[in-house]
Amino acid sequence: MNATAAKLLVAAGDLMIERNSTEISLSEIAQKSGVNAALVKYHFGNKDGLLLALLARDAQAEMATLAFVLDQPISPTDKMRRHIAGIVNAYFRVPYLNRLIHLLLHQGSEATAKEVHRFFVAPLFGFVKRLLEDGIATGEFRKVDPALFYISLNGACDHLFYGRQMNTHLIGSGGVTDAVRRQYIDHMTKLILGGLLTDKQAD
Amino acid sequence: MNATAAKLLVAAGDLMIERNSTEISLSEIAQKSGVNAALVKYHFGNKDGLLLALLARDAQAEMATLAFVLDQPISPTDKMRRHIAGIVNAYFRVPYLNRLIHLLLHQGSEATAKEVHRFFVAPLFGFVKRLLEDGIATGEFRKVDPALFYISLNGACDHLFYGRQMNTHLIGSGGVTDAVRRQYIDHMTKLILGGLLTDKQAD
Numbered sequence: 574m575n576a577t578a579a580k581l582l583v584a585a586g587d588l589m590i591e592r593n594s595t596e597i598s599l600s601e602i603a604q605k606s607g608v609n610a611a612l613v614k615y616h617f618g619n620k621d622g623l624l625l626a627l628l629a630r631d632a633q634a635e636m637a638t639l640a641f642v643l644d645q646p647i648s649p650t651d652k653m654r655r656h657i658a659g660i661v662n663a664y665f666r667v668p669y670l671n672r673l674i675h676l677l678l679h680q681g682s683e684a685t686a687k688e689v690h691r692f693f694v695a696p697l698f699g700f701v702k703r704l705l706e707d708g709i710a711t712g713e714f715r716k717v718d719p720a721l722f723y724i725s726l727n728g729a730c731d732h733l734f735y736g737r738q739m740n741t742h743l744i745g746s747g748g749v750t751d752a753v754r755r756q757y758i759d760h761m762t763k764l765i766l767g768g769l770l771t772d773k774q775a776d
Numbered sequence: 777m778n779a780t781a782a783k784l785l786v787a788a789g790d791l792m793i794e795r796n797s798t799e800i801s802l803s804e805i806a807q808k809s810g811v812n813a814a815l816v817k818y819h820f821g822n823k824d825g826l827l828l829a830l831l832a833r834d835a836q837a838e839m840a841t842l843a844f845v846l847d848q849p850i851s852p853t854d855k856m857r858r859h860i861a862g863i864v865n866a867y868f869r870v871p872y873l874n875r876l877i878h879l880l881l882h883q884g885s886e887a888t889a890k891e892v893h894r895f896f897v898a899p900l901f902g903f904v905k906r907l908l909e910d911g912i913a914t915g916e917f918r919k920v921d922p923a924l925f926y927i928s929l930n931g932a933c934d935h936l937f938y939g940r941q942m943n944t945h946l947i948g949s950g951g952v953t954d955a956v957r958r959q960y961i962d963h964m965t966k967l968i969l970g971g972l973l974t975d976k977q978a979d
Contacts, residue, residue: 650973653972675942679939690945695945708972713973713975715972717967717972721960722963722972724932724936724942725960725967728932729931729935730931731931732927735931736882737882738881738889739877739878739897742893742897742898743927760920760925765971766971767971767973768967768968768970768971769918769920769925770970771916
């Protein structure tokens with residue numbers, strides 16, 4: 574990618590992290606990157622184009638990780654462990670990732686929303702659906718609705734990174750440190766795989 | 777509450793639902809309600825004041841339900857079942873609730889953030905913490921970190937209502953109907969209480 578275009582993406586991502594929000598303007602991005610606002614249009618066409626490129630840059634690693642995990646010669650249970658850790662790590666690295674997807678789906682043009690589904694949501698959901706099917710087939714997993722599972726798992730993992738303010742009160746003023754990240758992976762893994770009850774009475 | 781003030785809150789809430797966003801302006805609220813923008817200041821002081829009043833109006837029922845559930849002479853497991861259903865129902869009724877809390881914590885003044893913690897987050901978290909302690913004491917629940925549990929449970933329940941667009945692709949064009957709501961309660965209850973595995977190997 575062109576150096577100027579890359580600079581713009583760096584500025585956009587940094588702004589989203591600083592503001593803890595996806596609501597940033599093209600002029601703010603231009604100002605932060607030191608790049609002339611007119612070059613945004615030149616490189617990306619419009620804001621949707623820039624945000625899509627940002628998503629592509631940031632989701633790349635997560636999707637590659639997911640595909641890699643699924644290809645390993647290990648049990649579905651172990652793949653799910655790695656997948657849960659992978660999601661938490663992806664949101665730790667890119668705290669605005671989930672919200673950026675929702676922003677583009679909701680506020681972007683119809684063409685943009687279609688691209689987001691085609692290149693990100695559908696493949697990510699497809700991976701999870703396949704993993705669940707594999708685990709159900711081996712008898713390791715209960716039958717769960719893949720869409721509801723995908724929605725609840727991503728919502729739970731993302732929420733730790735949503736609000737620094739809420740976390741400060743609940744977790745402590747250190748915020749989401751690397752130690753908290755590892756605690757959350759451990760928490761989410763045990764909760765999702767084993768649930769809250771000591772005795773399986775849920776059904 | 778004064779009828780004009782109530783009208784403003786209705787307009788603000790409706791706008792947030794229509795836009796699927798908490799990013800609404802005072803002039804938009806004034807326009808939608810048919811109330812003169814100057815009366816917003818008269819009734820609420822400023823935007824923070826209006827949004828706090830909206831949160832108070834909308835969170836009231838959820839907090840009362842939670843307190844009621846905790847007082848019942850039933851097991852911690854059954855209380856947790858009802859609590860999970862209560863959260864999903866609260867977000868079904870007020871889909872912007874979680875995001876409004878985060879908005880006020882993050883973009884509101886320090887005084888506003890303090891009020892949100894004092895009147896909403898701290899009591900809600902306090903309830904959940906107490907319920908977890910009760911269940912751990914009876915041996916029904918595993919030891920979990922209350923803050924991480926609170927964050928993951930709310931994140932998972934909220935996510936269904938976050939993005940109509942994503943849901944349309946994953947769930948179907950009917951969106952989050954009453955049937956989907958009930959399915960999600962069932963899904964979340966089984967997942968949180970019993971986990972994904974058919975056999976408790978998570979630890």
